Amino acid sequence: METNDHIFLSCPFAKATWFGSTLSFIVPAQDDPKIRLWLQNWDRISFLNKRICEETLSLCLFTCWFLWIARNDLIFKKKNWTPIEVSQAALCAFEEFGEANGYYVTSTNSNSNQQYQAPSHWIPPHSGECKINCDAAFDPDSARGGLGVIARMSSRSQSFAISSPAFFGIVGTGEALAIRLGLLHSIQEGITNARFEYDCEIIISFMKEQSQTMPFEVQLVIHDIVLSTQFIVCNFYFIPREANVIAHSLARKALSMSVETAWPNFIPWLHPLCVNAALCQFTQ
Known part of the structure; x- marks a missing residue:
């Protein structure tokens, strides 16, 4: 029987998604990772400040959610996602959530706050968008x-x-x-x-x-x-x-x-x- 731990952490698809995301998270290979223990030990992870800690946790949860969607699509709709599609969808949903709640999310790749800047001319969308x-x-x-x-x-x-x-x-x-x-x-x-x-x-x-x-x-x-x-x-x-x-x-x-x-x-x-x-x- 497939477990949540396998879907979210230990299967090769999940590992590729986490590593290819902006979090660049490498799932430990030596142990059988548990999502419950990962969340319980979240406070032990060192972050620059509380806001980055909260935003990183939020992005992780969105990534789990889209891993779940991708798994359901594969089983019930025969639709195949790629790891990069899952991570991009999670990031877009995370940024949309931040905008809808009235704040600009902090980039996970830097320590500076980044605000969306409206372009002065039309630019093509990202791949798959x-x-x-x-x-x-x-x-x-x-x-x-x-x-x-x-x-x-x-x-x-x-x-x-x-x-x-x-x-x-x-x-x-x-x-x-x-x-x-x-x-x-x-x-x-x-x-x-x-x-x-x-x-x-x-x-x-x-x-x-x-x-x-x-x-x-x-x-x-x-x-x-x-x-x-x-x-x-x-x-x-x-x-x-x-x-x-x-x-x-x-x-x-x-x-x-x-x-x-x-x-x-x-x-x-x-x-x-x-x-x-x-x-x-x-x-x-």
Whole structure:
């Protein structure tokens, strides 16, 4: 019978995951490691300060959780994870947890605090990750709104691009609707490792602190977004408008539409924008 100790520590897959993670932990080979004893002796490990101790323990627990997910996926879904995929998923979930609780996590590879810096231009996502840029546009003269979403993989290839007309009273609602639209299409495409980016800073504040006073219509949409459980990894980031130009163009296109439109990559006006966005990182 397979034990928790084997799944989390002693099996070769777990050992490779721990060693390949940012923790670079080497599971002792001479003994039969026990997860219970490891946690009981945690206080004996020397750390620079209490915060690093707490964050390291948190990352270890996320790693155990994703080792458990990987094992269940293998048994019940015949899906194979690699050790690096497990460690990356655990790290992303750990960082998302830190951001959601209002603090910036400390890098496990250095003693300095690192804060996420929004890029000034679009950059490709990490390997195995899909980046979904979202935006909303509103025309006060016609009282029409539009949503724009584009998803791209690390190869810079387009996964999907959507323009969708919408009706909303305030721009904040439109921005939240654009994120929800991106979530829905990502789920339809089977995307499980997603990074959502948008240029409305107030939305990320609402998502982090739902106790804040916000319009009721925004609150309903934010509630839908936060409750989404279809992803293994799902992170949300604020970026400046310059890094979100394609999503904005898609949203502007939607202002003159009556139905939602999925754009193929070879559309003349869209393809050059994607190419320029992918290449601009080399010219900054």
